[in-house]
Amino acid sequence: MQSQDVAPRPPAPSTEPAVDVEQAEAALVEHYPRLVRLAYLVLPPALGRTRRVLTAHALTQRALPRGRTSKSAIPAPATGSDGGAGYGYVRLRVLRTALEAGRPLRLRPWPKRAQLPPLLPQVWGLRLFPRSGGADELALDQRLSALSGPARAAYVLRGLEKLSDADVRKVLDAAGVEDPGTALKEAGGVPPQDALLGSPEFDPCSLQARPTDLMRRRQHMKAALAATAAAVVCGALFVMPGDGWGPDGAAAPPYARNPAAEAALDPGRLTTASASAWKTSARTGFSVWPARGTLTEDKALLRRALAVWARPGKSVQVSATPGTPAGAPPGPPQLLYAGVVDSARVVLLYDGLRIARYAEPKDGTGGAALDFARVDGATGAEASAVVLNRADGNVRYLMAPWVTKAAVRDLLKPAGGTSALPVSADGVTGAFASPALQQGACRSWNALQLNGASGPRLLTDLAELTPARLTTGRPSAPRDASKALGAWSPYACSLAAARSQGVRSVNAWQYARQALPDATGTASWVCTRAETWRGGRTRVLAQFHAPAARLGAVVAKADDSSACGARDPHLLAGVLWKSGAGTWYLLAAGSGDTTSVTATGGIRGTAQGNVLALRAQRGAQARLKGTLDDGRRISGLK
Known part of the structure; x- marks a missing residue:
């Protein structure tokens, strides 16, 4: 159960908050320029401006957690770091590796990855460096170069991230600094110049380019060509005997x-x-x-x-x-x-x-x-298209021979109609924007609409070779989403959570409607369930759509759950919600065969039927239980 239009529910006091990889990725993408600037300022100036730029980008791009979740080692970010726990996590990773990169390189113990020159990104033949500032920026850069790595980090966290000294100590301690107090004291020797830290002089995302030493490059190129020619001759001699593997x-x-x-x-x-085999096949x-x-x-x-x-x-x-x-x-x-x-x-x-x-x-x-x-x-709609190529944010498909017409429609605009998609004689479609490749905020979600003898079918690209089919309705009898486009409109952006999971189909089921307190209108409760080709590893999302909201909000999710599926078409979920009058409520809804809903914990109450609304305090937590019409008890999805 999560809250909507409110601050996120506080974690249990005894556990560290878990940072989801999607949460960390969103924070990294949104705050990428800020994180790269942080790394650039903490890296030692002795590296040179070009290498500092490339290393700052490399360290930032490697800041994502390796697993699905990672434990945050620092508290919720203080004022000034507005990215939430995900931002706090990636900021810590960037800071830790930037400090490691500034340590002297020794063979024993083995050097850290951050101490080695980055493999990527690389730029050949150019020197890249930020735009030059004035005398004040140059003086500040010289003063920072005289500080130790931890002291530079303390100064930047104070001035760029606007953290208090107490929070700076915690972040430095989590980053592995042995004596944060000494680092703070050393950083205090440089007068605060917060505005200069945000100047173009220290912005590794706004760069100037100049060529490297052209004469030396020409000499190196000649030597490289000679070495390549020798390698080609040796390779030809190696593979000449027999038919080999060339x-x-x-x-x-x-x-x-x-x-x-x-x-x-x-x-x-x-x-x-044969070209006509599909016409006679069962x-x-x-x-x-x-x-x-x-x-x-x-x-x-x-x-x-x-x-x-x-x-x-x-x-x-x-x-x-x-x-x-x-x-x-x-x-x-x-x-x-x-x-x-x-x-x-x-x-x-x-x-x-x-x-x-x-x-x-x-x-x-x-x-x-x-x-x-x-x-x-795979049969029918599931075998109707295969991805041929993705490039520049676009995708092309190869169509099944029984597809007579292809079009593209935006799921967020169900009344917007379709755009015809050209198909060649070989069945190759024209290119169109793929939702699997879009970056930033979700402002559209393209779906592929195919027509054949069995009517229209709606599919979408989820970064797989085969697109996933979209359906709506009760899990035991879903129908194609093209027959109820409005059912997917508020929830299309949640499909991003199913990318690269081997998804076969996704069903959106409106399992409840609820009249909201304070005469605010009627809300919809929808379950989206992604089925995979391997049967298991399903992903279930419970979503709440208030009448004034453009998109639905994910309030609960579960992996490998039978809830909301054909075998177990039941669901119960809840959300903390603030009415237009400013009153907080716990709202909960179960599927239609739910006869009562009970809340325990920080909020207590019971309601007959499949919906519940109780006054609550902001940040309160509750456990939900429901009773089905056959007497079986179900728990709320978390």
Whole structure:
């Protein structure tokens, strides 16, 4: 249970607040310029301005937690750090690594990653540095360079982050500074100049560019070309005997000859479906897709795709949706597509369980990519489209042969109509903005609307090879979302929580409506449930939509829960809500078969029926229990 339009519910006193990776990512994206400036100011000026810029960006970009959640080691941020617990966490990570980068490099113990030059980002042939300031900025930079790393950190936290000395001590202590008090005392020797810390002189996101030493670069280039030529000659001599592994492009060399495995990699044994197979088949799945594209006869390309699938080399970028095996095909797979898409050659293959997408540049095989998605049991709408390419925030699909018309619509504007999407003779759509790639605030959410013999079907890109189908209605009898567009409008942005999870379909079910206290109107309670291709790992979100709000608010969530599903179509959730009159209430709602709802803990009360409204205090916490019409008890989703 979470509150809406209020400060977040305080954590239990005995536990540290958990920082969710999505929360940390949102804080990092929103406050990225501020975090990079913090790192730049704390890094030692002896690094030089160019390396300080690149190192500050590298440290900030590595500040996300590695797991799904991470424990915050500092209290809620004080005044001035307005990013919440997520911002407090990434700020601590940036500060800790910036301090590590300033320590002397020694071989024993092993150096920290932050002490080494960053691999990324890198800029070749240019020197990047912030815009030059005036005499005051130069004097401040000289004074800061004379301070120790912890003292610089203390000065910046005071002036840039507006933290009190007590909060600065806590942050420095959490960052591993041995003596925060000494650092504060040393920082006090530099007069406060808070305005200068925000000047362009110390902004590593607003940069000037100049070339490096051109004469030295020319000498190094000649030496590099000579070394490359020697390597090419040696490589040619190495692979000349026999048929070798050279034709396999980015694939790794085979460990041993295996006739059965080699048969699966023979382009001549790829299976294909006839152009009309889908018209007479009892089941419309990927197995009846014909092979399309201009490169279906390019045996060298198909050989490389099969070889990389079997044994991807170190340079190949391999990705697979959760729960999808990435091993070689058990036998010759089916060819779905081979052609040029934008600036890449793309091959789509299907082995009955998975879709494999191989992509390489039009010129050469360097930078090849191999992506897998599980699609076992896909039929109808679930087998209607596959992603061919994503670039510059846009996505292109390959359509199923039974799709007669494709269009794009914004789920946030259900009355806005559709925009026709051009489809080539090979079934390739035009490019359009993908919601899986959008950054920042959610202002739109594009969905793909496909028409065929069975009517319109609505799908959306969730960063998978296959789009997820959108449905609405009771879990036991969902219907396509195109038949009730308004049901998804306030909740479309919550689909971001299901990205890259191997999602097969997402259903939005309005399980309750509640008349709000103080004559504020009627609110909707909706459950969105994402089903995955592997059956488990579902994600359930309970959302509350007040009449004055544009979007629904997530008030509870659960993973691997049977709630709100076809097997257990029940749900109970609550929220702390403030009415227009300024009064706080605990609101709760259960599915239609809930006969009573009870609140215990900081708020107590019982209501007959499936909704409850009790006066409450801001920040109060309660536990919810519900009774179903068959006598079974359910707990509130948290």
